Amino acid sequence: MPTKRVLADFLGRWEIARQITPADGPPAAFSGHGTWQAEAGGAIYTETGVLQLQGAAPMTAERKYLWNDDLSVQFEDGRPFHTVPARGGQATHFCDPDTYLVSYDFSDWPAFTVRYDVTGPRKDYVMISRYQRTDAR
Secondary structure, eight states, X not given: OOOOOOHHHHOEEEEEEEEEEESSSOXXXXXXXXXXXXXXXXXXXXXXXXXXXXXXXXXXEEEEEEEETTSEEEETTSOEEEEOOTTSEEEEEEETTEEEEEEEEOTTTXXXXXXXXXXXXXXXXXXEEEEEEOSOO
16 A cells, blocks of 8 residues: 655655646646745645746746645635545546546655646646655655
């Protein structure tokens, strides 16, 4: 059985390589870093890097999430997003009218993969992110 992950396992800096494949339209890639920094009751996750849409100039991209000790994740404004399965597996987020099916794979720890399958009338894409720790632990 895979090891159960806890929030402390994620703290620190990670390299991110991401591929975004829409059902219709050009693919995109993101390259950057994500940092989990401990805060009372959880951590702030900050991601920064460069987003490259095929046929367009590269652009800087950033996002933040709040991670709680129980691995529940919230958007920066406090709205709930989903809960990360501690041993890997699936989570779901419904953002009316679209559905986000999220799969966490921790089998190659301390690297891991997160896959989003997003479907609905407004969005239809697959996003696969590979995280690799860059700081010593």
